[in-house]
Amino acid sequence: MAKFLVTGGAGFIGSHFCDVALQKGHQVVAFDDLSTGLEIFLTEAKKNPNFRLAVGDIREYSQISDVANNFKPDWVIHFAANADVRRGLERPRRDLEYNTIGTWNVLDATQKSGCKNFLFSSTGSVYGEPEVFPTPETCPFPIQTSLYGASKAAGEGLISAYSMGFGMNSVVFRFVSIMGPRYTHGHVFDFAKRLRQDSSTLAILGNGKQLKSYLHIEDLMKGIWLTIESKPTGFNVYNIGHDDALTVDQSVNYICEYLKINPKRTYSGGERGWVGDSPRIQLDTSKLKKLGWSAKHSLEKAVKDTIGYLTENSHLLNRID
Amino acid sequence: MAKFLVTGGAGFIGSHFCDVALQKGHQVVAFDDLSTGLEIFLTEAKKNPNFRLAVGDIREYSQISDVANNFKPDWVIHFAANADVRRGLERPRRDLEYNTIGTWNVLDATQKSGCKNFLFSSTGSVYGEPEVFPTPETCPFPIQTSLYGASKAAGEGLISAYSMGFGMNSVVFRFVSIMGPRYTHGHVFDFAKRLRQDSSTLAILGNGKQLKSYLHIEDLMKGIWLTIESKPTGFNVYNIGHDDALTVDQSVNYICEYLKINPKRTYSGGERGWVGDSPRIQLDTSKLKKLGWSAKHSLEKAVKDTIGYLTENSHLLNRID
Numbered sequence: 350m351a352k353f354l355v356t357g358g359a360g361f362i363g364s365h366f367c368d369v370a371l372q373k374g375h376q377v378v379a380f381d382d383l384s385t386g387l388e389i390f391l392t393e394a395k396k397n398p399n400f401r402l403a404v405g406d407i408r409e410y411s412q413i414s415d416v417a418n419n420f421k422p423d424w425v426i427h428f429a430a431n432a433d434v435r436r437g438l439e440r441p442r443r444d445l446e447y448n449t450i451g452t453w454n455v456l457d458a459t460q461k462s463g464c465k466n467f468l469f470s471s472t473g474s475v476y477g478e479p480e481v482f483p484t485p486e487t488c489p490f491p492i493q494t495s496l497y498g499a500s501k502a503a504g505e506g507l508i509s510a511y512s513m514g515f516g517m518n519s520v521v522f523r524f525v526s527i528m529g530p531r532y533t534h535g536h537v538f539d540f541a542k543r544l545r546q547d548s549s550t551l552a553i554l555g556n557g558k559q560l561k562s563y564l565h566i567e568d569l570m571k572g573i574w575l576t577i578e579s580k581p582t583g584f585n586v587y588n589i590g591h592d593d594a595l596t597v598d599q600s601v602n603y604i605c606e607y608l609k610i611n612p613k614r615t616y617s618g619g620e621r622g623w624v625g626d627s628p629r630i631q632l633d634t635s636k637l638k639k640l641g642w643s644a645k646h647s648l649e650k651a652v653k654d655t656i657g658y659l660t661e662n663s664h665l666l667n668r669i670d
Numbered sequence: 671m672a673k674f675l676v677t678g679g680a681g682f683i684g685s686h687f688c689d690v691a692l693q694k695g696h697q698v699v700a701f702d703d704l705s706t707g708l709e710i711f712l713t714e715a716k717k718n719p720n721f722r723l724a725v726g727d728i729r730e731y732s733q734i735s736d737v738a739n740n741f742k743p744d745w746v747i748h749f750a751a752n753a754d755v756r757r758g759l760e761r762p763r764r765d766l767e768y769n770t771i772g773t774w775n776v777l778d779a780t781q782k783s784g785c786k787n788f789l790f791s792s793t794g795s796v797y798g799e800p801e802v803f804p805t806p807e808t809c810p811f812p813i814q815t816s817l818y819g820a821s822k823a824a825g826e827g828l829i830s831a832y833s834m835g836f837g838m839n840s841v842v843f844r845f846v847s848i849m850g851p852r853y854t855h856g857h858v859f860d861f862a863k864r865l866r867q868d869s870s871t872l873a874i875l876g877n878g879k880q881l882k883s884y885l886h887i888e889d890l891m892k893g894i895w896l897t898i899e900s901k902p903t904g905f906n907v908y909n910i911g912h913d914d915a916l917t918v919d920q921s922v923n924y925i926c927e928y929l930k931i932n933p934k935r936t937y938s939g940g941e942r943g944w945v946g947d948s949p950r951i952q953l954d955t956s957k958l959k960k961l962g963w964s965a966k967h968s969l970e971k972a973v974k975d976t977i978g979y980l981t982e983n984s985h986l987l988n989r990i991d
Binding site: 437438441442445449450453457477486487488489490491492493494495496498499500502503505506507509510511513514515584586624 | 758759762763766770771774778798807808809810811812813814815816817819820821823824826827828830831832834835836905907945
């Protein structure tokens with residue numbers, strides 16, 4: 350049994366991580382400011398005596414360091430982040446505060462608590478607009494195109510410098526968009542929300558042809574646990590995502606199939622959904638596959654599980670997002 | 671005539687930039703907290719009515735934004751930084767505060783003041799321990815090995831995201847170690863200081879064989895002005911450094927030749943001077959050369975001009991560093 354401190358533990362991905370950790374018999378503290386995370390995602394976890402929720406904000410050093418110093422985790426799993434990729438330019442300090450300064454706070458508190466093992470959820474957005482597809486971890490030095498990508502890349506750099514400087518063991522995952530139950534953020538959520546109000550039309554940002562890779566939450570969990578259980582040393586970075594990709598239009602097709610509707614689609618136009626949007630994301634996951642990982646769920650299932658969950662939990666669609 | 675706001679304008683590199691800008695007939699405000707910058711470096715500049723020194727700290731947003739909003743610069747040249755590469759691990763928040771958050775403050779204040787042109791002094795340390803020498807700007811996605819390199823890489827990412835998001839024009843220079851008059855930081859300074867106290871022995875960090883590239887301040891200024899005067903658009907990144915490199919031992923040879931001494935050398939050992947030190951730095955500068963740049967001064971001259979300046983200004987050696 351090991352002790353896991355999970356930031357963003359009440360969020361979509363974090364709460365799944367807590368559930369799996371508890372199933373495996375580990376002790377878990379979820380740290381979350383509940384600004385986007387939801388306590389209902391922890392309903393099962395809370396029944397387990399090995400689980401505790403600590404409400405706190407990663408932007409406040411003492412809040413995360415107090416929890417780390419008291420709990421003395423074996424691993425810190427850092428999911429807490431500002432994930433509002435699209436609106437970075439409206440609130441340009443937000444990504445810096447959550448994803449860079451917040452990551453420094455969690456990382457330094459981890460190191461000072463004596464914990465040597467750190468896992469970080471980064472993003473394929475750190476590649477900006479790469480020239481190589483699928484994009485490997487070792488692609489040419491990227492040019493950041495979004496404040497979100499820049500802030501996550503900065504977090505990665507802090508983690509590798511800490512690993513080198515303080516002898517920590519760390520794993521950085523560069524995620525594609527993750528889908529599945531408890532998904533409460535992103536284009537399927539936006540579409541589900543708007544289609545619920547009016548299923549006759551659907552306004553789509555960009556030209557609908559942006560090609561993006563996704564992954565089912567269960568396949569993400571398998572990849573993360575594979576690396577943790579391999580007892581990594583030093584600094585390690587892995588892409589994770591499905592080999593397949595979907596255009597926004599194909600994704601809408603699956604949503605409409607599931608909902609049995611046929612809205613008229615309108616497009617804002619342009620190859621990017623918004624300034625800084627990557628028109629294409631597809632990651633080379635050969636490195637993770639060499640550890641034995643593969644995706645089991647198709648992207649069709651990922652989209653349909655997501656829209657299915659949102660349909661069954663339509664109260665979530667009322668959340669401001 | 672254009673208006674230049676120069677952060678770190680009282681420092682080694684910044685004060686040279688101010689001098690050249692004034693010689694070219696431009697209007698200059700130097701912004702500096704005088705924590706490591708020295709007003710004596712601005713003795714000539716202060717005689718010029720086109721020059722003003724604004725004392726302030728880039729870590730305080732309002733201090734830099736007030737100056738930017740009042741002066742309305744055409745260019746912001748951002749040199750202010752924590753350059754204490756070696757002691758990053760002793761004060762691990764320092765690089766983040768100066769080089770990442772400070773850079774965000776300067777960048778956002780620039781953008782909000784209506785200024786569209788930004789130049790940033792980054793470092794070859796962003797390459798960590800690269801596998802390719804000389805290292806081009808497009809080398810594989812680097813792994814950060816020092817908090818200094820990580821904090822500067824984070825600054826670069828912010829600048830490219832702002833350039834993309836707000837239509838700014840920016841130039842990032844990845845510097846090697848710069849030498850010449852007003853040099854007050856780094857190994858030649860440390861050696862000069864210790865040899866002045868005792869010229870019979872010299873303790874050297876590492877094995878003396880770390881191979882590093884350097885550049886004379888005059889060659890740096892030529893490169894920087896070449897890019898400014900080419901009216902760059904979008905985001906641009908350039909390596910700058912001499913094609914030659916010196917081992918620490920060779921550098922000591924030049925210092926001893928100049929001082930006409932022959933100290934007994936002792937070595938702390940290991941291929942790195944300290945944890946996170948890059949054992950080898952040599953940058954591919956083909957991209958800048960295509961603009962017409964080349965280095966005129968040899969590294970022997972760079973080292974000897976530096977030790978010559980420190981000998982003539984030995985009061986500087988009493989500064990705590």
